[in-house]
Amino acid sequence: MGNNTAVEVKNLIVHYETEEGIVEAVNNVSFSIEKGEVMGLVGETGAGKTTIALSIMGLLPHPPAKMYSGEIYLDGEDLTKKSLKEMQKIRGKKASMVFQDPMTALNPVIKVGDQITEVIKLHDPSLSDAEAQKKAIDMLEMVGIKGDRFEEYPHQFSGGMKQRVIIAIALACQPELIIADEPTTALDVTIQAQVMEMMKSLQHELNTAMLLITHDFGIVANICQKCAVIYAGEIVESGTVAHIFDNPMHPYTKGLFGSIPSLDKDVERLTPIKGQVVDPTDLPEYCSFYNRCDYCTEKCKECDPKLVEVEPGHFVKCIHVMQGAEEG
């Protein structure tokens, strides 16, 4: 692991063992993020993105979740070896997560402002109540909410406003790693741009690493340096944003780009990837994208392809691309 690596995930395998069967949620995922770098994680609903995030944060629900293998290094230390108590400390200080669901992340019976103040004080106990409160109001305004709404309860806020509060809280403790799970899905684009700008500058200032889970390629293009595309619990393509946007190679990545409605061209119907999501309790031995792929051949059923480096830093998991690469 390089000196500049903030977080490294190695061979992560996570299953959920349920009555209905074993959900193979994350299947041998590895990646690393440098300090000051933002990596985008995109992929279909149910592909395992949140599960990866929860694994890093030590927040997997056991049971039903079970981590079969995996090492997760933050700042050189393997988080999978930490006790619950140690992890709790790490979550407050070194790593923080913005959750996908703003409704569950705030305490409904505590005033919004008090919830932010609490985190600020946790981070800097030397502050007086008044100072911490003043800082909390600043944070509210920074995410575009009028400070006079400090005294209100979460149910009085719209979904997007709650999400902004959560982002303010995550930033308040100035962590080394931020995991943001669809942080701006509930926000309008102007506030989203502001929040992204705010996260970008803070991240730059503090050299924070960020894992950004999103469905929006526009956001990836805007703030990520790297991007990984995940399908059925596996990274099927990863590289710099230049690799992914200018030279997408995996048929799934191409299919995703083809599904986005255009802002200037008119079409009657959109073109989603054909077929339905694979059943994570019943993954095939071969390429899991096989039944939905426009390029599949009989050969694809012969083995499970490996993630292959097709150009420096650009990895693709598809035998057709591998053949292309081998043939030069």
Add this chain to the structure above:
Amino acid sequence: MALLEIRDLKKYFSTPRGMLHAVDEVNLDIEEGTTLGVVGESGCGKSTLGRTVIRLLEPTSGTVMFDGKDITSVTKRQFHALSTQMQMIFQDPYASLDPRMSVAELIAEPIKVHKLTRNRAEISERVRDLMDTVGLARRLERSYPHELDGGRRQRIGIARALALNPKFIVCDEPVSALDVSIQAQILNLLQDLQQEKKLTYMFITHNLSVVRHISNEICVMYLGRVVEKCEAKELFVHPYHPYTKALLSAIPIPNIHIEQKPIPMTGELTSPINPPNACRFAPRCPYATEQCRSSEPALEEMTPGHVVLCHRAKELNDL
């Protein structure tokens, strides 16, 4: 006559510090078989508008004419009968579905609640029909929501909304939680259903390329008010309101070679609680004048069908 005629609709919430103007004097028509897109800042009142229009919330004042009937003045009981024709699809298929109910039970629930039929065979027949309509495989009947991916869960939400044969559906961020491929599937499904059943939609979203694709008309809201409304494509070609322009400038483009320059929005935010008698966007508007800070603009028609709420819209357009 439009299927929906919303007149001077207001929804205020009382808060410790005064009245919060969530929806303020909104006037909108939605023609049968068309889609009205609703966009705007988070917290500007989109969901409240959608809920008030179908009377999930009681309006503070104003009227909503649905198919010629004023649904705001009918009694609760009379409304119960009408309410089958107006349904809602929610953003979060996770939170809005009872985890203890199977797919078939979830889809049957509205049929049972509204006592459309008590005959068991008829109910399961109807459930199967609905599953076919929204593209849910019949083998999933006995599955539970947590076993399904987001796209299939959203299909359950759509099937539930369709169960009562509504004419009008408020879609509140129905595709926001989905990946772009499943999003495309669901949008195609909504469009097919609209054509087949002549459905009318109010479609609330933050995704401007989605709203452009799905809508006939789009209205832009800011702090409880409609600030601009016009034909969908027109909004992107010829926006008038400074807020609309800021919004459009901030759309993240999935192209790494385009450097984005969102128009910055600085300045004080106007509180929705007892807002002053002024343009609500004025404190953040780069073009605001004394007039903007001291009087409220009225909606003005710039070109046929294109209305804007801005004192300076004409003048700025001529610049």
